[in-house]
Amino acid sequence: MIKIGNRELPACPLILAPMEDITDSPFRSICKRFGADLVVTEFVSSEGLIRDAVKSKVKLTFGEDERPIAVQIFGHDVDSMQKAAEMAEEGNPDFIDLNFGCPVRKVVKKGAGAAMLKDVPRMLKMTDAVVKSTRLPVTVKTRLGWDSGDQPIVELSEQLQDLGIAAIAIHGRTAVQRYGDRADWSLIRQVKLNPRMRIPVFGNGDITNALVAKERLEQTAVDGLMVGRAATGNPWIFREIRSYLETGMIPPQPTIRERLEVLQEHFRKSLEHKEERRAILEFRKFYSGYFRGIPSFKPYRMELMKATLTKEVVKILNGI
Numbered sequence: 122m123i124k125i126g127n128r129e130l131p132a133c134p135l136i137l138a139p140m141e142d143i144t145d146s147p148f149r150s151i152c153k154r155f156g157a158d159l160v161v162t163e164f165v166s167s168e169g170l171i172r173d174a175v176k177s178k179v180k181l182t183f184g185e186d187e188r189p190i191a192v193q194i195f196g197h198d199v200d201s202m203q204k205a206a207e208m209a210e211e212g213n214p215d216f217i218d219l220n221f222g223c224p225v226r227k228v229v230k231k232g233a234g235a236a237m238l239k240d241v242p243r244m245l246k247m248t249d250a251v252v253k254s255t256r257l258p259v260t261v262k263t264r265l266g267w268d269s270g271d272q273p274i275v276e277l278s279e280q281l282q283d284l285g286i287a288a289i290a291i292h293g294r295t296a297v298q299r300y301g302d303r304a305d306w307s308l309i310r311q312v313k314l315n316p317r318m319r320i321p322v323f324g325n326g327d328i329t330n331a332l333v334a335k336e337r338l339e340q341t342a343v344d345g346l347m348v349g350r351a352a353t354g355n356p357w358i359f360r361e362i363r364s365y366l367e368t369g370m371i372p373p374q375p376t377i378r379e380r381l382e383v384l385q386e387h388f389r390k391s392l393e394h395k396e397e398r399r400a401i402l403e404f405r406k407f408y409s410g411y412f413r414g415i416p417s418f419k420p421y422r423m424e425l426m427k428a429t430l431t432k433e434v435v436k437i438l439n440g441i
Contacts, residue, residue, distance in 0.1 A: 123321050123344050126258025126287040128189055128215055130345070133338065133366060134158035135359045136290070138325055138349035139193045139218070139262065141225070142403045145180075147390030149187045151383065152352060156359030158345075159189050161262075164220045164228075167196030167205035181212045188215060191260060195220035197232035199243070203250040210255045217255055219248060221263040222292050224299040235296035238267040241277060249284045258287035262325070262347075265308050268297040278312045282320050290347050293326035300350075303327060310341040323347050330358070331365035338366070354410015356383065377415065377441075384411045385438055397431055404434075 123130045137144055137152045139161040144152075149160040162180050169177035183190050192214040196202045206217050221244055223234030230236075237244040252259045261281055266272035278289050291312060293304030304326025313322040325347035328334050334346055352358050357375050365371050375383075387407065391400040408425050412418035421441055428434045 125216060125260065125321060128258065130158050130189065134323075134345040135362055136323060136345060136347040137161060137352055137359075138290075138347045139164055139191075139220070140349055140353070141223075143353055143406060145391070145394060145403075146183055146187065147387055147394050148356075148407075149190070150184055150390070151387055152356045152359060153187055155356040156363050157348075157352075157356075158359075159191065160187055161191045161193050161218055162214075164193045164195045164223060164234075165205070165209065167194050167198070167201040170194070170205045170208050171201055181209060181214075183212075183214070190214050191216035191218040193218040193220050193262065195223060195228060195233045197236075197243075199247045199250050202247050203254045206251045206255050206259075210257055214257065216258050216260050216287070217251065218260045218262055219251060219286075221261055222296075224264070224296045229296070235264055235267070238264060238271070238273075238296055241273065241280075244277075245280055245284060248281055248286060252285040259285065260288045260290065261286050262290040262292070264292045265295050265305065268295050271295075272308060274308050275311050275315060278322070279315060279317055282318060286320065288321040288323065288344075290323040290325050293324065306337055306341050309343060313341055313343050321345060325349060328362075331361040331371050334362040335365055352410075354384075354407040355413065377412075380411050381438065381441055384408075388434065388438070392431060398429070401429060401431065401434060 123134055135158050137157045137160040141163050144163050152160060165180045166177050181192060192209045194205045194209060209217055220234050221237045228234035265274045291309045293306045293309055306324060309324045321344035323345040324337055324341055324343040328346055328348050329351045348358060361371050388404055391404055405426055408422050421437060424437050
């Protein structure tokens with residue numbers, strides 16, 4: 122078993138990484154059903170939460186079937202992050218996660234997310250303030266560093282631990298790399314093998330299938346694996362990884378019928394969770410994942426990408 126604060130997770134927990142417009146409540150619940158041991162919300166703006174912005178508040182909502190769940194917050198201002206953590210705690214999630222790793226421009230230009238890697242003193246001050254402001258375990262998701270010449274993750278992980286965080290997830294790229302090049306897990310391994318590290322260390326970056334997952338686990342001895350983009354439209358990846366780690370066997374790929382049934386369920390839940398236009402537009406990100414590797418799906422996908430009404434989407438899906 123792995124403990125994050127006082128919460129127990131299975132050995133080598135499989136974690137759904139936070140992804141904007143992807144890891145909303147409908148998708149998190151589906152990933153939980155297919156084997157994700159821990160899920161993380163989309164990142165929530167501390168400033169938006171304090172302003173009472175509807176979009177930020179909606180991201181705090183979750184169902185009991187999604188537990189254990191971490192609410193991830195991001196921001197540049199220490200006081201705002203402390204206040205946002207207190208507000209997030211009111212919803213009673215299992216953990217508060219600090220986003221020190223998002224490389225998206227709209228986040229970085231505000232001095233938040235991965236931009237915090239350029240201002241480590243502020244990052245540490247912010248972490249200390251949030252840890253002291255909440256009774257919930259606080260975790261961190263970050264990257265190796267800002268760029269190839271500045272990768273302080275081994276020392277930084279220890280500093281964050283000493284401030285009281287309960288776990289750390291590390292993406293094996295720098296902020297400047299964003300999602301280019303291959304993820305480098307060698308520094309993640311160094312963090313895990315640091316004898317002074319006592320908290321769980323989770324690895325993230327390019328875990329595309331069960332074979333890669335096992336390879337990364339054996340190479341680094343991390344305490345758990347965080348899966349991001351490879352889970353988009355492919356919630357079965359958690360089931361596949363768990364089976365391969367425990368039995369050496371990979372379950373059969375889901376049939377076209379199973380993929381379609383889960384996709385339709387996911388789409389229905391999205392319509393219940395969001396207004397129609399937003400749900401349809403954001404759902405376009407999932408089609409390729411649900412039908413990856415099926416050549417005959419391309420014409421349907423092209424139609425789905427143009428659909429703007431629920432009845433149009435339903436008609437196309439019913440015709441597959």
